[in-house]
Amino acid sequence: MFDIIVKGGTLPDGRVLDIGIEGTRISAIEKNLTGPAQEVIEAQGDLVSPPFVDPHFHMDATLSYGTPRLNKSGTLLEGISLWGELLEEATVEEMVDRGLAYCDWAVSMGLLAIRSHVDTTADHLRTVEAMLEVREQVKGYLDLQLVAFPQDGFFRAPNGRENLLRALDMGLDVVGGIPHFERTMEDGRRSVQELCRIAADRGLLVDMHCDESDDPMSRHVESLAAETAALGLQGRVVGSHLTSMHSMDNYYVSKLLPLMAEAELQAISNPLINITLQGRHDSFPKRRGLTRVREMQAQGIDVGWGQDCVRDPWYALGTADMLDVAFMGMHVAQMTSPEEMARCFTMVTETNAKIMHLENYGLEVGKQASLVVLDAADPIDALRLRPARLAVISKGKLVSTQPRADATINLPGRPTTKNRRHPISQS
Numbered sequence: 001m002f003d004i005i006v007k008g009g010t011l012p013d014g015r016v017l018d019i020g021i022e023g024t025r026i027s028a029i030e031k032n033l034t035g036p037a038q039e040v041i042e043a044q045g046d047l048v049s050p051p052f053v054d055p056h057f058h059m060d061a062t063l064s065y066g067t068p069r070l071n072k073s074g075t076l077l078e079g080i081s082l083w084g085e086l087l088e089e090a091t092v093e094e095m096v097d098r099g100l101a102y103c104d105w106a107v108s109m110g111l112l113a114i115r116s117h118v119d120t121t122a123d124h125l126r127t128v129e130a131m132l133e134v135r136e137q138v139k140g141y142l143d144l145q146l147v148a149f150p151q152d153g154f155f156r157a158p159n160g161r162e163n164l165l166r167a168l169d170m171g172l173d174v175v176g177g178i179p180h181f182e183r184t185m186e187d188g189r190r191s192v193q194e195l196c197r198i199a200a201d202r203g204l205l206v207d208m209h210c211d212e213s214d215d216p217m218s219r220h221v222e223s224l225a226a227e228t229a230a231l232g233l234q235g236r237v238v239g240s241h242l243t244s245m246h247s248m249d250n251y252y253v254s255k256l257l258p259l260m261a262e263a264e265l266q267a268i269s270n271p272l273i274n275i276t277l278q279g280r281h282d283s284f285p286k287r288r289g290l291t292r293v294r295e296m297q298a299q300g301i302d303v304g305w306g307q308d309c310v311r312d313p314w315y316a317l318g319t320a321d322m323l324d325v326a327f328m329g330m331h332v333a334q335m336t337s338p339e340e341m342a343r344c345f346t347m348v349t350e351t352n353a354k355i356m357h358l359e360n361y362g363l364e365v366g367k368q369a370s371l372v373v374l375d376a377a378d379p380i381d382a383l384r385l386r387p388a389r390l391a392v393i394s395k396g397k398l399v400s401t402q403p404r405a406d407a408t409i410n411l412p413g414r415p416t417t418k419n420r421r422h423p424i425s426q427s
């Protein structure tokens, strides 16, 4: 007896199969699954995917757009300063409310795991208290991983070091950093060293905002790779953003990429935010501000797409839809071959799950019963349409449903049609 059967879904690899769920696990994936079930979801050939995963977000700041005022320059630095003001005013309750509201959006989009950076700058650490509360409240349906993030600098902020350690003691999961925001290159290098050491000593993962700059000489990623290898942290360290790589000298990058691959460093690019924030000092030609995604992947480096911001001091828009993120990334990184477009979908599912070290993720027997049914034929079609999430199942429970977005078209001389936009439905 199954709790749920999802019938006739097209998996990302093109196989059309039924998925049987018992409790919180996938217990069968096969053709023509028989047997009683409490609930049957008819996928009718629609894409069935493992859930979306966002490995880079700021939940403490989300949905705060316009408070205390708007970011006039549109720059990263004005955003940081605005957030500093908000940080002094925001209460725990308010941050919990915003976080939970965002998690509701996320679930409706099939986004069921999020890594969020939590600002540990302020001595009161209300951000940490609030995000731990959100993590606890959503744990039944959404995996929230929290990074201790010294937004104003590990050395540069008055109690940057102490507060980060306190936040880890309170229960945050991952060690963050921001070497390019320290006062000097040397301070940045030392922060990378010390933060990696803290992670090694505590057995934690590392995910640093690294070289989020247009300065081609911002080269902290080199230190991050070197420390990773030196401390035996291979596969446990992420460089987020890495935008300065877009402007680095090609010869230097030819040395850097193998160094990153050797350290099994992973990378996260945040295309919606970096196409918006970077290049603000340029006239023309104007740089795109995205790191070297394809080039890293060609070296075997895992690269994920992250969302970073939704309606906060850095970004006015955002939808909690990882397909929007992948769609933008695909354009800006020019990943337009069929193979590359399909890879963009994999980046916001499997690759991001690997980066977050999620256990039991994926559409396989024995894995956690979390999946999303999309009104699309295949991963590329999903990127093109960014369609309705018809059903979202999290840990064995149907947590969100949405109708198909069909238009009814009435035109002179044409039969009335339903605009089903993907090829399978049109046939």
Ligand code: FE2
Binding pocket: 056, 057, 058, 117, 209, 308
């Ligand atoms: Fe970020």
